[in-house]
Amino acid sequence: MGKTYTSRLPDDMVKEIERIAQIEKLDKSSVIRRLLNRAIPEWKLEYALKLYQNGEISIGKAAELSSISIWEFMEKLSQYKIPLNYSLEDLESDLKLVKDL
Numbered sequence: 001m002g003k004t005y006t007s008r009l010p011d012d013m014v015k016e017i018e019r020i021a022q023i024e025k026l027d028k029s030s031v032i033r034r035l036l037n038r039a040i041p042e043w044k045l046e047y048a049l050k051l052y053q054n055g056e057i058s059i060g061k062a063a064e065l066s067s068i069s070i071w072e073f074m075e076k077l078s079q080y081k082i083p084l085n086y087s088l089e090d091l092e093s094d095l096k097l098v099k100d101l
Helices: 011-024 028-053 059-066 070-079 088-100
Strands: none
Touching: 011 028, 028 059, 028 070, 059 070
């Protein structure tokens, strides 16, 4: 099944979880799992975008870190208005590689 984690939450967060549980007719644990299932991929994407934007990782590594395809990651770059880390030298190298094929 998985591991159990215990955490102290602020009262306002507990109230929101209880409210969601009531609306969705779920137990609180299910609500927390659903929220984490949304938050973790979002965090991974934001982290990968930051590393990519800072030039710390390649687009392939960023996509892998985000658990999405390179094409999806490129779409996210566009949505967040982050330019590709692709220089003129990269283009020339790629064109030479294609020409040699």
